[in-house]
Amino acid sequence: GQQVMQIPQYQHVQEGEDFTTYCNSSTTLSNIQWYKQRPGGHPVFLIQLVKSGEVKKQKRLTFQFGEAKKNSSLHITATQTTDVGTYFCLGGSNYKLTFGKGTLLTVNP
């Protein structure tokens, strides 16, 4: 079945440092979505990527979808304390949806 591996599981950074989380699917995806969940909160949709090699930016966040549509990354430039939370990818293919395990980001001010 479809599996989505996400690394790292945890990342602790100093405020101002960059952060990247990676997702790797065992199968080719139709699309990939990224979500952020603050501590004690619910997942909030960030972005969806559908095209091979697609790159999208949201302020300090850069999202990439691999050429083979099997991997994706989320990069945050110059982290801030408001970036704290768990970042999940969600791989979609027809009726199969699989979340990565998530990367918990903590930021030291």
Next chain:
Amino acid sequence: ETGVTQTPRHLVMGMTNKKSLKCEQHLGHNAMYWYKQSAKKPLELMFVYSLEERVENNSVPSRFSPECPNSSHLFLHLHTLQPEDSALYLCASSQESYGELGQPQHFGDGTRLSIL
């Protein structure tokens, strides 16, 4: 306010009780989802309803029984649960095209379930 409302927010029940979780979405979406989120585990997709038909059931034990009477409401009926079923249960909705899943999901705040 996410447009997806879950009740109750917290539920404590014994293993022999029967209870139901409720989810209501006010976004006009046509697909609804139940997820289980346990500590240190990834989000687990339990059930998906698209256009009121169940399209995904990820090998969930029969002690969990979903019901989707219309596109705005989703229930999860609970019966004879086990301690390992204690978790946060999240509901989500999305607007899907026929025959597909993969549009952005809007989540509710969840029901924190504790089994004694």
